[in-house]
Amino acid sequence: VNQQRERHTLQTVAEPQDLSELLHLRSTLGPNTMLLAGGTDLGVQMRRHLVHPRHLVSLTRVAELHRLELLRSEVVIGAAVTHRTIEDSPLFRGPLLALREACATVGSVQTRNVGTIVGNLCNASPAADTPPVLLAMGARVTLLGPLGTRTLPLSEFFVEYRKTALADDEVMTAVQVPVSGSPTGSAFVKLGRRLAMEISIACVGASISLGADGAITDIGIGLGSVAPISMRATDAEDELRGTRPTVETLQRAADAASAAARPVDDHRASASYRRAMVNVLTKRALNRALNRATDALGVSHE
Ligand SMILES: Cc1cc2nc3c(=O)[nH]c(=O)nc-3n(C[C@H](O)[C@H](O)[C@H](O)COP(=O)(O)OP(=O)(O)OC[C@H]3O[C@@H](n4cnc5c(N)ncnc54)[C@H](O)[C@@H]3O)c2cc1C
Secondary structure: OHHHHHHOOOOEEEOOOOHHHHHHHHHHOOOOEEEEOOOOOHHHHHHOOOOOOOEEEEOOOOHHHHOEEEOOOEEEEEOOOEHHHHHHOHHHOOOOHHHHHHHHOOOOHHHHHHOEHHHHHHOOOOOOOHHHHHHHOOOEEEEEEOOEEEEEEHHHHEEEOOEEOOOOOOEEEEEEEEOOOOOEEEEEEEEOOOOOOOOOOEEEEEEEEEOOOOOEEEEEEEEEOOOOOOEEOHHHHHHHOOOOOOHHHHHHHHHHHHHHOOOOOOOOOOHHHHHHHHHHHHHHHHHHHHHHHHHHHHHHHO
């Protein structure tokens, strides 16, 4: 019984000041060490005895992880950047608007004040709100470990249900979101049993870039809550890439997205309802993203 109790005891909450101290603590505190960002997932999991960390290493005092900046062709979002910061940032009012829309639906203001985008990714829930948008935008993630950093497409980060490409000794330091030079629009739509404080029955993120002739030069579609992982609907994207979109091609893309989904029955909805909703939500997200891209194309021609 004592051993059992000890296994459940949290011994240390470390607050490193920089990345090298963070990595050092991560590797020296030993097994049962977990990273703590906002704690909105981890705190709940600890209270429910789903995880039993002996040591927590907090990210919040590492200044570098708070970076949020536009470099030449990408926005870099550090691991300590919260949903609320994204909502308030002017960087997410143009082509990257969908990320703001997704962040704005996460829990309550209190959840968003401390919860981070990177925590949303690393928790790897297939029902999370920001991954479909970040997948649609072609985001990449940077992982730092004792041997250095590696960057991989977010689509390769989610491996299987709640399993990611993150190694035990690694930390995700940032997510990079490309900003297209072409007129671009994005959108996020979420269907839930109610509007706030509820994970989705299905959600879709879309991003569309247009050439001067109105043809789609780049497209991304991400799906949430309808497969074991947040997934990119590549067949649906292929229906539209290089074309001037019509009602028929948008419908074909929506059909391809629902065909690619692998939903399950649960207490929120049946698999068949989810599949039908992927169709509806994909069309809705694509139409919104397309309208926004078309507006941006109009502005770029003025
Ligand atoms: C009331 C409530 C409502 C919610 N509603 C929603 C919702 O509508 N939509 C939604 O998507 N989510 C929702 N959530 C879930 C949660 O708020 C989000 O997933 C949030 O983004 C998690 O971020 P965090 O910073 O709190 O992560 P934490 O809880 O600190 O960490 C989550 C996991 O990621 C790991 N981790 C964190 N940062 C890193 C890193 N840099 N590198 C490696 N691993 C890391 C942690 O070790 C932990 O395993 C809700 C939660 C609550 C409590």
